[in-house]
Amino acid sequence: MAAIPEPVETLLAAALVGELTVVDGTGRPVTYPLIPLYDGERVYLTSSTLFSKKLEHIKANPKVALSLTDPIAVGGRTDRATIQGDARVIEEDPHGGWERLLPIWEKKEPSIVFFLKQRVALPLFFERSLIEITPRRVLYWADGDAATAPQSTDVGKEAA
Amino acid sequence: MAGSAAPTRTPALDVRQGLEKLATYPYQILTFVGPDGYPVSVAVSSTIEPVSSSASFAAPVGLSLPIDADVSLTGSHIRPQPGYGYDERRHVTVWGPAMISVDGRTVSIVASRAWGWDEAEVPFFEYSERSVGQSRKYFDALSVERGTPVKPRLSMASLVLRTTRLPFLSATIVPVLLGILIAAHHGAFDLLSAVLTVIGASFVQLAINVSNDVFDTAQGADDANVTPTKFSGGSRVIQYGLVSFRRMAGLATVFYLAAGAIGVLLLVLRGSPALLAIGVVGFVVGLGYTAPPLKFVYRGLGEIAVAIGFGPLMLLGAYVVQTRGVLTWEPVVASLPIALLVALILYVNEIPDRRGDARAGKRTLPVRLSKSSVIAGYRLAALGAYVILVVGVVAGLLPIPALLALLTVPLALRVSRGLEPNYDNPYGLMSVMAVNINVHLYAGVLLLLAYAVVLIVGAVAPSVDLFIG
Secondary structure, eight states: OBOOOHHHHHHHHHOSOEEEEEEOTTSOEEEEEEOOEEOSSOEEEEEEGGGTHHHHHHHHOOEEEEEEOOGGGGTTOOOEEEEEEEEEEEOSOTTTGGGGGHHHHHHHOTHHHHHHHTGGGSTTTTOEEEEEEEEEEEEEETTOOTTSOOEEEEBOTTTO | OOSSOOOOSSOOOOHHHHHHHHTTSSSEEEEEEOTTSOEEEEEEOEEEEGGGTEEEEEOOTTOOOOSSSEEEEEEEEEEEETTTEEEEEEEEEEEEEEEEOTTSSEEEEEOOEEEEEETTTSOHHHHHHHTHHHHHHHHHHHHHHHTSOOOOOOOHHHHHHHHHTGGGGHHHHHHHHHHHHHHHHTTOOOHHHHHHHHHHHHHHHHHHHHHHHHHHHHTTHHHHOSOOBTTBSOOOTTTTTSSOHHHHHHHHHHHHHHHHHHHHHHHHHHOOHHHHHHHHHHHHHHHHTTSTTTOGGGGTOHHHHHHHIIIIIHHHHHHHHHHTTOOOHHHHHHHHHHHHHHHHHHHHHHHHHHHHHHHTTOOOHHHHSOHHHHHHHHHHHHHHHHHHHHHHHHTTSSOGGGGGGGGGHHHHHHHHHHHHHHTTOTTTHHHHHHHHHHHHHHHHHHHHHHHHHHHHHHHHOTTOOOSOO
């Protein structure tokens, strides 16, 4: 079993936006653009309670995928990846629990700190849950082209 | 709660529209659920034909697509903004069953459903407002899961600020202080009753602010409004689940009782028939602003109610407390420009609310009138405020320094010019609303300054007359 391949870790660190796909109650994939936050071990995303439908889906079916496909969102890189994994919703404290990831979030979206100071204007936006993804498999397209089979890497629990 | 149906999160998107939008993205993300239950996503370049509701693309190598389940194609876009984050957020997804060509090289789907969001079409703040129901659902479910209520929170200071709309107290402070200063100029001043008047009048406005939220919620107006701003659409603490409806009703009652208690105390200390009449009319106008059966604001009479309440009633009430019921024309004339300018705050703030208000049957003037009439109405009322001021000075009813309030004319012109281009853009209108609030505040402060000058000159140079004639 291996860890997340280094090029994919770099993509994760650079990506302003990735596409989280969850599976809804009918078995259909539903995709949401979100900011991926990677702490070197697990992948995190945050969701406002305003847009919490995805959390309902995850609680019912934790199998998710996060794709990194947009060259514009990853600083011009053309490689692409999809990380499949098991998601867990962390919602002990929707008011402030998510703020532990604020330093990583701020690196990608500096304006979030300004908006957080205006919390009185956007109270529900800052009531948030964390989505923690434990990676299981990584598909990687070095040339970003679906005409080439992806490199598939199983990511073990010990690595996660 | 009465009122209209809950707003949908995003405007309906039919399949053809979804595909037309999808075709504008440089690539699409094909997503399907693999045999192991995990979703698989891969970027593809599709040929999209909205007319036939279809999209086709080269089969991705090394991946097996399901043949009996829906797959999706997603387009997603942002524009990075270094040092800020990103903007231009938009995404769209279409779903349909995948059909693989005989040679296995091409995949096509016939879309049956589409969904998406484009912040250029539905601004983020409106999108968030449309999603408030989902947040409520989330907290309700979490409360059931934990067996104890879980609610969104704000710090106490922020909650008080938001719930009471404290910054709007300037609408009360200005006319009350003006009434007190004019009375002082007329030789009547009592510090204790002046302080009690300011506190009592402030409780009146706080009661009105909070009870407005209660009655607007009860009648569905605040729930129907998906474009509130920091100046319009109420405090929304009930809609956001920050304060319960019952607690807001209780808070309004406490504020009304506090205002009533101070009113009774003032009647005991400085009572007069005029003060009693002003108090009774003020209570009826204040409560009847949104409360049934009067509901002035729902009948297009909100501006008049606000003009009377926060113009003559506040100013003359403060004046007669000091003079023990003696009335003169000067405070009446001084209250009129303030009345018009405060009514214009409401008038402009109702513009972004007009669609939601119309849905809830709240027939405000911007709901009833055309855009050109609303803008013309603003100009006419603002002009009226300044004309009354000048005529009042020329007629010798107001002091010459009161003309200082004309310094706010450029601000009123900025509002006038800003209405046309921002009329249909609630968030663009926010800066216009802010300037409009300042027109009232600054004009009021300049009138206060004018009477301070009158009092000082009267004390140090009694022979100097600051009134014409």
